[in-house]
Amino acid sequence: MRVAPRSNPTARQQRLGAELRKLREGAGLSTEQAAAVLATNRTVITSTEAGRHGISPERVRRMAYHYDCTDKDLIEVLASMGAERTKGWWEEFRDLLPPTFLDIAEMEWFAKGLRMTTLAHIPGPFQTESFARALFEAAIPQLPEEEFEARVSHRIQRHRALDRPGGPTYMATIHEAALRIEVGGRTVLREQLAHILHMAEQRNITVRAIPFSAGAFPGSGQSFLYAYGEVPSLDTVQLDRTSVAEFLHTTTQLRKFSLQLDQMERIALTESRTRDLIRSIMQQL
Template structure:
């Protein structure tokens, strides 16, 4: 298969999982290459996500790597078979790669949990709300990048609009509901839009009230995307202007527990709706 000049996050993850399986089996890249009757450069390029691989070759490698996790093998084969060009690819070369990686993560996840402390979750944001956020950037964004970021932000809702949209749990701190991003009218519109999202069958919105006090994970936004199997889960954290993606089992367990605790201290979905309605009436 041809080399890929711009590997996607999914291709890189597939390659990384194949590398983990190979290293666990004790095989070298030369020995793995012999399994496929190819050279080690193909193996190293595949493990880096720069070279495509067929589902049949994934199964052959997994067999020779003595991988007994059939669910993982089937999930990796599905990743290898993906040929659809995602909508986010229209922004490649225009926006930072992490913007595209987040969109890809949201699109392919089987379930999503998101916690935000000061902003409404990206896929929920109205145009006016997102526009106000990007307008606050320092230094000011160039006009073409501003327009691209806005268009990309609004299209992220497509992951929740499609018929097979994944379950999405949004845990939002009360502060995010009260910060007047774009002014009172923009915030009021955003709150009503958030309530409409909460009415969707696949969406659950819970607010952590000020009265909850301290809780784990309060200092950052967390996106937990569940994969086809638990070992393919991903956590994305916002580190100021840089998005960080985590795959290590201990890290996944830590942030899953943090989100569990956040949901326990948050208001119920019904109480959340009541609070959002009350805040909107105050504006």
């Protein structure tokens, strides 16, 4: 089996490799056994599963066959992942930013739907340039100028996943605290809140606020993003960390965070009352 070597594997390539490994292990095959039935060597199998090598759609289907996979939808999605060659807009930042930034943008771009909850900051795809600059200016230690500018540019381009034709649905559940923290000062926050109201007018975007009066709720100490994959087995949860994002894929983890989001959305204000709250906050600034 011939494979094309790749450097700097993307999150998408790594996920494809991980799914192929799951299929192999589910079939009860060791890497040596898989190499034997696929007429290749063990190193190729391990490199492919690590996302370090490209793999054609035909090879993906052949591996799925030998791994006894009968999920046709999953096989076709994995095959399409193997066929992807066009680089996304985020690739221009590959040597400038930590890989996590690129992985999040890539995940948002390919998701069928997104559900986000945030407690202290405005969701990344909603942030204005002034708001993003104020956030990154607060970093300790101070960011080098080139990386600072790259982070700002990358942050404000993340909205492209939502604006493009056929973009994912996006449900943002934002705590009132995030709507009131004066990042960059009153003028910047007022501009940011106006931008959220504008974004909420898009048909694929829903914004709802959790008011202070809601009190405690499951998951109240954690901001996270739930991304729906092309098939359910490719769903992902990204936990919001200070420096390195954590991506979760297991059924138990996905179920836990899905239930937390359900509860948050049950206690959140309606879209109409959320708009009223945002306008009220703007008037107070």
